[in-house]
Amino acid sequence: MKGKLTVNMIRNRAMRIAASLATFAMVGMTNAGTMMASAKKTASSSTSDVDLEKVTSPIIGLINNVLNVLIPLVAAVGAVFCITLGVKYSRAEEPQEREKAKQHLKSAIIGFVLVFVLIVALRLGEPILRDWMNDAAPQK
Secondary structure (H helix, E strand, O other), X not given: OOOOOOHHHHHHHHHHHHHHHHHHHHHHHXXXXXXXXXXXXXXXHOOOOOOOHHHHHHHHHHHHXXXXXXXXXXXXXXXXXXXXXXXXXXXXXXXHHHHHHHHHHHHHHHHHHHHHHHHHHHHHHHHXXXXXXXXXOOOO
16 A cells, blocks of 8 residues: 555544644743743833834834835836736737736736835835834833
């Protein structure tokens, strides 16, 4: 029976996988408990020493840099892709091909508009999130 999996073989493999997962979960819970106790001890000793600006400024800078590249990139790729699909639509001779190309063009336009709107929403929402983080941070 080389190459065939029997019910017993599948059951044995499943039990080994479950045992491995249980072991990893126990190790993870032990480490998480130790880290939580350490964090509580650190938090109770120095709650006024928290400075979120050191953490948030690199993240916000990264988001701004990525968005500065993504907006023109999405616009360029969307334009080229829609032009390519438009040419494919105009050259289609069969009605099925024409309908298929038309549907692909509609889907591409909807997808790129959605991506562009989400990128702009992230750009507009970034100051709101920054203000929210600064308001939530403990004052010195």
